[in-house]
Amino acid sequence: MSQSLSNEQLIGIANEYGTPVYVYHAEKITEQYQKLQQAFKQSNAKIFYASKALTNINILKHIRSLGCNIDCSSVNEIHLAIRAGFEPASILYTSNGIAFSEIEEAVSLGVNVNIDSLSNLEKFGKKFGHSYPVGIRLRPNIMAGGNLKISTGHEKSKFGIPIEQIDKILALVQENNLFICGLHVHTGSEIKDVSVFMQVADIFFELAPHFPELSYLDLGGGFKVPYQEGETGTDVSLLGEKVAGVLNKLKETYKRDFEAWFEPGKFLVSEAGYFITEVNVLKQSGSIIFAGVNSGFNHLIRPMFYEAYHRIQNISNPNAPTQLYTITGNICETDTFASDRALNEVREGDRLVFYNAGAYGFEMGSNYNARFKPAQVLVSKGKSHLIGRRDIFEDLLRNQVEVL
Ligand code: LLP
Numbered sequence: 001m002s003q004s005l006s007n008e009q010l011i012g013i014a015n016e017y018g019t020p021v022y023v024y025h026a027e028k029i030t031e032q033y034q035k036l037q038q039a040f041k042q043s044n045a046k047i048f049y050a051s052k053a054l055t056n057i058n059i060l061k062h063i064r065s066l067g068c069n070i071d072c073s074s075v076n077e078i079h080l081a082i083r084a085g086f087e088p089a090s091i092l093y094t095s096n097g098i099a100f101s102e103i104e105e106a107v108s109l110g111v112n113v114n115i116d117s118l119s120n121l122e123k124f125g126k127k128f129g130h131s132y133p134v135g136i137r138l139r140p141n142i143m144a145g146g147n148l149k150i151s152t153g154h155e156k157s158k159f160g161i162p163i164e165q166i167d168k169i170l171a172l173v174q175e176n177n178l179f180i181c182g183l184h185v186h187t188g189s190e191i192k193d194v195s196v197f198m199q200v201a202d203i204f205f206e207l208a209p210h211f212p213e214l215s216y217l218d219l220g221g222g223f224k225v226p227y228q229e230g231e232t233g234t235d236v237s238l239l240g241e242k243v244a245g246v247l248n249k250l251k252e253t254y255k256r257d258f259e260a261w262f263e264p265g266k267f268l269v270s271e272a273g274y275f276i277t278e279v280n281v282l283k284q285s286g287s288i289i290f291a292g293v294n295s296g297f298n299h300l301i302r303p304m305f306y307e308a309y310h311r312i313q314n315i316s317n318p319n320a321p322t323q324l325y326t327i328t329g330n331i332c333e334t335d336t337f338a339s340d341r342a343l344n345e346v347r348e349g350d351r352l353v354f355y356n357a358g359a360y361g362f363e364m365g366s367n368y369n370a371r372f373k374p375a376q377v378l379v380s381k382g383k384s385h386l387i388g389r390r391d392i393f394e395d396l397l398r399n400q401v402e403v404l
Contacts, residue, residue, distance in 0.1 A: 003028040005379060007315040007353075010276055013384055014351050017375050019278045020295040022362045022388075024054075026062050026380035028272035029358075033066045036264065039240035043247050043260055048092045050221045050265030051077050053359035058378055058387040059269065060084035071221070071263040075102050078111055092218075094137060094184060094263065095120070096159055107132055114184040114218065116160050118168055125176025135182030135218060138163050140203055144196040145188020145222060149306055153187030153200075160185065163203065170210055180211045182261070186220025189266065192232075194239045201246045208254055219243075221263035225270045227309050227356050233267070266359040273358020275300055275374075276315075279350045280330065289325050291346045293337070296329025298368040300354060300361050303337045310357065314343045316350035327352065331369050362388070370396050 005025050013023050036047050048071035049063045055077060060070065061084045069090040070081045081091050088110035095103060096116050100123045106113050107128065115121050116137035124134060139160030145151035152159040161169060173180055185200045197219050204217045223234040243260050250258050277293040284290075302308035312327060314320075322342040329335035337354070346352070354361075365373050372395070376388030 003031045005274060007313075007318060009379065010274060010315055010353055011351060013377055013379070014276045014278070016384065017377055017386060018390070019276050019351065020293075020299055020374040021276050021390075022357060022374055022376045023274040023276065023384075024056075024059060024269070024358055024376070024378045024387075025272045025274075026378060029059070029062060029268055030066060032268050032271070033063070033068055036236060036262075036267070039236040040243065040260070040262075041240070043240060043244035045240070045243060045260040045262055046216070048090075048261060048263045049268050050263045051081065052363065053265030054269045054273070054361075054363050055080055056362075056376055056378075056387055057084055058385070060086070062378075062380070063268065068268075071265075072111075074098075075105050078106060078109055082109070092261070092263070094186070094218075096137070100124075112182070114182065118161055118165065118172065121161070121169065121172050121178070122176070125172055125178045130177045130179045133179045133181035133213070135184050135216070136161065136169060136180060137184040137186075138203070140185050140187065140200055142187050142196060142199055144191045144193070146190030146224070146308075147306055150189040151187070152189075153185060166207070166210075173211075179213055181213055182216040182218055183207060183211070183214065184218035184220065184261075186263065187222060189222045190224045191222040192224040192234050194235060194242060197239055198242055198246070201243070205246070205250060205253075208250060208258070214258065216259045216261050218261040218263065221265050221267070223262075223264050223267040225266050225356065227270075227311065229311060236267070269358035270356045271358065273356065273361055275354040275357035275361055277352050277354070279346055279348050279352060282346065282348055289323065289346075291325045291327050291343070291352070292330060293327060293352055294330060295374070296331035296335045296369070296371070298329075298331055298366050298371055299374055300337070300357065301364045301366075302360060304335065305364075310337070311355040312338055312341055312343065313353050313355070314346050314350050315353050317344045317347065320345035331371075367391070367396060372396075 048069040091111040093106040094114040114135040114137045137160040141155040143154040225233045277295040281292040297304040327337040372391035375390040378387045
C-alpha cells in the first residue's frame with residue numbers, strides 16, 4: 001500500500017506546530033526510492049537525487065541513508081550534501097551558466113562535474129587537461145516537459161551545449177586532451193513519455209564512439225508524478241526495461257560497459273510533502289466564493305509561476321457537501337492558488353492541505369511582503385520532528401545592515 005499521512009495526522013501536526021506548515025513523510029520518500037531501485041534493477045542505473053527540489057539537511061540525510069546519490073546545482077548544494085554525509089564520489093554537480101571558479105571549487109571537493117558551455121569546457125581543459133574526468137551537458141533540441149518554463153532541452157533553451165556544436169566539442173576535447181567520462185542531457189521536468197528518454201539514449205548511442213573514455217550516460221531527471229486525481233506519472237518500470245535494453249545494445253556494439261545515471265527530484269519528494277494552511281477569510285463576490293488562506297505565493301509559488309495544479313482538500317470538514325471555491329493567498333497582489341475548486345464546505349479557521357508540496361515548495365519560498373517562511377516538519381516512523389522553525393521577526397532583519 002502506498003505511504004501517505006492521514007487527515008488526523010495532518011490536523012495533529014497543524015495543532016502542534018501551527019500553520020502554515022510544510023510536512024514531509026520520510027517513508028514515502030523511501031517508497032519512491034524503492035520504486036526506482038526496482039525499476040532499474042536490471043540496468044543497475046545510478047540515482048542522484050536532484051537536491052534543488054528540497055534541501056533541508058534532514059531530507060538529505062534521509063535520502064543518503066537509503067543509499068541514493070545526489071545531484072547539485074550550486075556549490076552551496078554540494079556543501080549541504082557533504083554536511084549530510086554524502087561522499088564526493090556520490091555527488092554530482094550539474095552546472096549551468098556558472099563562473100569557472102565554481103567548477104574549480106567542485107573539483108577541489110572531488111565531486112563529479114557536468115559542464116554545460118564550450119567556454120567552461122575550454123577553461124577546464126586548459127586547467128585540468130586529462131587529470132580530472134568530466135561530463136558534458138548537451139542540449140538535444142527536444143521539446144519535452146510539463147510547460148515551457150520547465151522545458152530545458154529545446155532549441156531555444158539556455159541549458160547544455162547545443163548538439164549541433166559537437167564538432168567544436170570534439171576539437172576542444174582533442175586540443176586539451178580532456179578525459180570525458182560522461183554525457184548528460186536533462187530535457188525538462190514532468191516528462192511522462194518514456195520515448196523522450198529513449199530519444200536521448202539514441203543520441204548517446206551515436207556519440208559514444210567519439211568518447212573512448214566514456215563511462216556514464218546521464219539522462220537527467222524529470223519523471224512525472226501525478227498531481228491531479230486519476231493522473232498517472234512516468235512508467236519508470238517501462239523506462240527501466242528500455243534502459244536495460246539500450247545498455248545491452250551499447251555493450252554489444254562497443255564491447256564495453258556503460259552506466260545509466262538519473263537525477264530525479266520531484267519523483268522522490270513531491271508526493272512526500274503536504275502544505276497545511278488555514279482559512280483566514282471567506283468572501284462572496286457574485287458567484288465566486290474566495291477562501292483566503294494564511295499563506296501565498298511566497299510559500300508555494302508553483303500555481304502562480306507555472307500555473308501548476310496542486311490538489312487541495314479541506315481536512316477540517318471532510319464529510320461536508322462540496323462547493324466551488326477560489327483559493328487565494330494573502331500576498332498584496334494577485335495571488336491565486338486555484339480557481340473554481342470543489343472543496344468540502346469551507347469555514348473560516350478550516351485547514352486546507354495542498355498535496356505534492358515536497359518538491360519546489362518550501363525551496364522556492366521567499367519573505368515577500370515581509371512574511372515569515374513556514375515551519376517544516378518531518379514525519380518518520382510515526383513521529384513528527386520540527387526540522388525547520390518558522391521565521392521570527394529577527395530573521396527578516398538578519399542580513400540587513402542598519403546604517404541610518
Ligand atoms: N537534473 C537537472 C539538471 C535539473 O535541472 C533538474 C530540474 C532535475 C534534474 C530534476 O528535475 P525533476 O525530476 O525534479 O523534474 N521548479 C520547477 C521544476 C524545475 C526543475 C529544474 N530542474 C517546478 O516546480 O515544477
